[in-house]
Amino acid sequence: MVSVTISAASKPPPFARGLPVTLECDANATVEDLKALIAAKFPKFYVSRQKISLKTDRSSLSDEKKIVDVLGKQGGELQVKDLGPQISWRTVFLIEYGGPLVIHPLVYHLPKLWYGQEVQHSSLQKFVYALVLLHFIKRELETIFVHRFSHGTMPFRNVFKNSAHYHILSGLALAYDVYRPKFSVTSTYITGTIRNNENFLWICTAIWAFAELSNLHTHLTLRSLRPANTRVRAVPYGYGFSHISCPNYFFETIAWAVICAMTGSVAAGVFTVVATAQMALWAVKKHKQYKKEFGKEYPRGRYAMFPFIL
Known part of the structure; x- marks a missing residue:
């Protein structure tokens, strides 16, 4: 399992005021899987509204990218941004x-x-x-x-x-x-x-x-x-x-x-x-x-x- 802390890239939307939150991901989990976990935690923050990025790089991480390849086996912190209604x-x-x-x-x-x-x-x-x-x-x-x-x-x-x-x-x-x-x-x-x-x-x-x-x-x-x-x-x-x-x-x-x-x-x-x-x-x-x-x-x-x- 990989431990990932999700913080807000900007002011969190009203339906995700619980950020930051720490989630446990499977070792082979992808960014898309992580988005699904966030949506499960905050149902109104559905997958297509989310942009996941590194804290040091605001570029969007592709959905196919494996979390372990981004953060390593020790895990770490990623940011999520609300893209608004889609x-x-x-x-x-x-x-x-x-x-x-x-x-x-x-x-x-x-x-x-x-x-x-x-x-x-x-x-x-x-x-x-x-x-x-x-x-x-x-x-x-x-x-x-x-x-x-x-x-x-x-x-x-x-x-x-x-x-x-x-x-x-x-x-x-x-x-x-x-x-x-x-x-x-x-x-x-x-x-x-x-x-x-x-x-x-x-x-x-x-x-x-x-x-x-x-x-x-x-x-x-x-x-x-x-x-x-x-x-x-x-x-x-x-x-x-x-x-x-x-x-x-x-x-x-x-x-x-x-x-x-x-x-x-x-x-x-x-x-x-x-x-x-x-x-x-x-x-x-x-x-x-x-x-x-x-x-x-x-x-x-x-x-x-x-x-x-x-």
Whole structure:
């Protein structure tokens, strides 16, 4: 058995005023097992609210880490921090992607409410409406049936920040801009231009479909590398991974770039730039994690997100 003293990293929450407390752990107990013991002692301090760290290092200890490897056989002191109310990543994703699925139909089908007049939708607007809805329906289905998350929850307050990106930029801003009279069937911006050419719209749709299906293929590859209910990571290979670590982000950027090319919409451009910048940051981080975790096993010459560029 290993004796572990648990103290509060900051002011303890009201339901854990009994801290510090000393707990006895099995020699093979992990940080996750220790969290379960804390939750048994303080039931409202459930596992996902806890962050366990060393007293001398505030970095979070991974749940798989063995207590004996952290403190030694003699035991010692660890700190716990309350992360606040939590919400599952799956629920957050459903809320994020659900916003545009509600907002776009409201703007598209109720133009008088938004623009003070009826809008006779052009072929361009009809195509964009269908592509945007299909994109977010795909994301919802992937969230339910495909994605396996390395972390089960996040702080509840983050749902508002995360959702704002989709609800405002790809939701309200994009819908309001693209479905307005400027893009209608009688607009000079559309009439007699390539944006009113059916061949152009179908070519764009074909490129968009290629990018979306490639993105889905990448997600299925990543899913196959992680058994259910685990946090196992493995080196991804196959379609899309020959030159980059995060082809899912690369293909999503292509899909949104197509929407920009079809419409020339400022809102579409802003969303695509912001989304691409954020995905690039995530890609660089994941790329570094892959190289650190797998070392020489990780293929040399891969870039993070854009082949031969980044």
